[in-house]
Amino acid sequence: MxxxxxxxxxxxxxxxxxxxxxxxxxxxxxxxxxxxxxxxxxxxxxxxxxxxxxxxxxxxxxxxxxxxxxxxxxxxxxxxxxxxxxxxxxxxxxxxxxxxxxxxxxxxxxxxxxxxxxxxxxxxxxxxxxxxxxxxxxxxxxxxxxxxxxxxxxxxxxxxxxxxxxxxxxxxxxxxxxxxxxxxxxxxxxxxxxxxxxxxxxxxxxxxxxxxxxxxxxxxxxxxxxxxxxxxxxxxxxxxxxxxDKPRYLMGVGTPINILENIALGVDMFDCVMPTRNARNGMLFTANGTINIKNKKWEFDFSPVDEMGITYVDTDYSKAYLRHLFKVNELLGKQIATIHNLGFYLWLVREARKHIIAGDFREWKDKMVIQMDNRL
Structure with missing residues (x-):
């Protein structure tokens, strides 16, 4: 290596x-x-x-x-x-x-x-x-x-x-x-x-x-x-x-905010079950905060799951449809949410990488931490 x-x-x-x-x-x-x-x-x-x-x-x-x-x-x-x-x-x-x-x-x-x-x-x-x-x-x-x-x-x-x-x-x-x-x-x-x-x-x-x-x-x-x-x-x-001059791996961490804050401290590698486990319970992570897709507020929301998302599920399905899948306990709902969350986590660390190389990571990180702390 x-x-x-x-x-x-x-x-x-x-x-x-x-x-x-x-x-x-x-x-x-x-x-x-x-x-x-x-x-x-x-x-x-x-x-x-x-x-x-x-x-x-x-x-x-x-x-x-x-x-x-x-x-x-x-x-x-x-x-x-x-x-x-x-x-x-x-x-x-x-x-x-x-x-x-x-x-x-x-x-x-x-x-x-x-x-x-x-x-x-x-x-x-x-x-x-x-x-x-x-x-x-x-x-x-x-x-x-x-x-x-x-x-x-x-x-x-x-x-x-x-x-x-x-x-x-x-x-x-x-x-x-x-x-x-x-x-x-x-x-x-x-x-x-x-x-x-x-x-x-x-x-x-x-x-x-x-x-x-x-x-x-x-x-x-x-x-x-x-x-x-x-x-x-x-x-x-x-x-x-x-x-x-050697990679640093922080084991079992964590939330999107945890990951950004630890990147700022010099950590290079992360893993966590949170994006997949929380997805199966209806929690979606996004750049603007977390969504509980089971909430009634999404019942008539036919906008994409995440317009900023990087995976196909983010634009192929609506919030209303995903909520419906969770309400009827359809396995597909958990799969869609899992793909979305993992896609978001990979987007987040790759976006962090871009900003480190560009030289404006700290400013971007501070803004993202505030945005992601919202409950949508």
């Missing part, structure tokens, strides 16, 4: 860059649609490629390990071939999913024992076998196994967890050296900064991760319930330490 910085905003720390991998070019800043179980929910790969057009999507190691299971993915030739996706894929390590199973998992130095949310069967994730699982899945960018702490989190617990995450990182690196590639392309490894919302821990962790010398770095343990101001404060602390 090669990362090139092309421009930096004069009034913020926003960067525009390029990531080159064996599966193509990723223009940053970038939002990665979440393809949990080898599918971005409700979207055909052809629509994903032709209309939403992301350079990279995300897969979940935990979910892919359980279903379809790694032996199926290996027999298919990896996740790219299994789901017919010839662009970039990033896989998380499963750490966040294990965190979310708090009632059904036990964390020890060796790793994490957890019960499947599907059938209650018992499994163990360790730094070593998570590296092997991600080798088999075959993503272009793979993540270190870490512990994602909750919010709020006791300082001493956050400190112990951070140090364990650092020890797990060393085990991940050692095992990767012994685990050959399974397919005919390279994989790039990202370690993860932890430390909850404690500045001194975040500084310590960011320095440790920076010294690991990876080709890219991730920031974890945010967007887990903390106020947005704390998220921004921690992201700023970490971005000021992580190397400028």
């Amino acid at each position: 090669i990362f090139k910085r092309l421009a930096t905003d004069a009034q913020s720390k926003a960067r525009a860059g390029l990531i080159e991998t064996d599966h193509g070019t990723i223009e940053t800043p970038i939002f990665m649609p979440v393809g949990t179980v080898a599918s971005v929910k409700g979207v055909h790969q052809r629509e994903l490629k032709d209309d939403i057009n992301p350079d990279i999507i995300l897969g979940n190691t935990y979910h892919l390990y359980l279903r379809p299971e790694t032996q199926v993915l290996e027999a298919a030739g990896g996740l790219h071939k299994f789901m017919n996706w010839d662009r970039n894929i990033l896989t998380d390590s499963g750490g966040y999913q294990v965190y979310s199973l708090s009632a059904n998992r036990k964390i020890k130095e060796e790793g994490v024992k957890f019960k499947s949310h599907i059938d209650g069967s018992t499994h163990v994730f360790t730094p070593e076998n998570v590296m092997e699982i991600q080798r088999t899945i075959g993503a272009d960018i793979i993540m270190a196994f870490d512990e994602c702490t909750p919010y709020p989190c006791d300082y001493n617990y956050a400190k112990r967890s951070m140090h364990m995450t650092h020890r797990w990182l060393e085990r991940c690196l050692a095992h990767l050296k012994k685990t050959p590639l399974k397919y005919d392309y390279d994989q790039t490894f990202f370690p993860i900064v932890q430390g909850s919302t404690y500045k001194d821990l975040r500084v310590q962790s960011a320095e440790y991760i920076a010294n690991a010398g990876a080709k890219g770095n991730a920031i974890g343990g945010l967007s887990v319930g903390e106020p947005a101001e704390e998220m921004y404060a921690m992201a700023e602390v970490v971005c000021d330490i992580l190397p400028e």
Whole structure:
């Protein structure tokens, strides 16, 4: 993987860059649609490629390990071939999913024992076998196994967890050296900064991760319930330490406003289930604010879903029609809303990129934050 910085905003720390991998070019800043179980929910790969057009999507190691299971993915030739996706894929390590199973998992130095949310069967994730699982899945960018702490989190617990995450990182690196590639392309490894919302821990962790010398770095343990101001404060602390010549990935973030504010702090890569999950509940994100398409006010509104939208659904269908689909619980409504939201997120980061290169990102960002905060 090669990362090139092309421009930096004069009034913020926003960067525009390029990531080159064996599966193509990723223009940053970038939002990665979440393809949990080898599918971005409700979207055909052809629509994903032709209309939403992301350079990279995300897969979940935990979910892919359980279903379809790694032996199926290996027999298919990896996740790219299994789901017919010839662009970039990033896989998380499963750490966040294990965190979310708090009632059904036990964390020890060796790793994490957890019960499947599907059938209650018992499994163990360790730094070593998570590296092997991600080798088999075959993503272009793979993540270190870490512990994602909750919010709020006791300082001493956050400190112990951070140090364990650092020890797990060393085990991940050692095992990767012994685990050959399974397919005919390279994989790039990202370690993860932890430390909850404690500045001194975040500084310590960011320095440790920076010294690991990876080709890219991730920031974890945010967007887990903390106020947005704390998220921004921690992201700023970490971005000021992580190397400028390597991409920075803020995991699991977030709202359109969160994304713009973190771009301004120097973050390059994002993922979140919000655009797809909220779409299935009738919430549409637009440049002028959010729309609850289920509201009665749209019943006789025959204007396009979003006149400024970049996907075909934005102009092919009206707000009144989309509201009708949700009212009668028609699956097509959720699909239209999902395509719209993902298209908007990709438009947003690409528009941010244009303004970074043009040199007026800060002014544009401040205006967009005010506009998008509206309820339409």
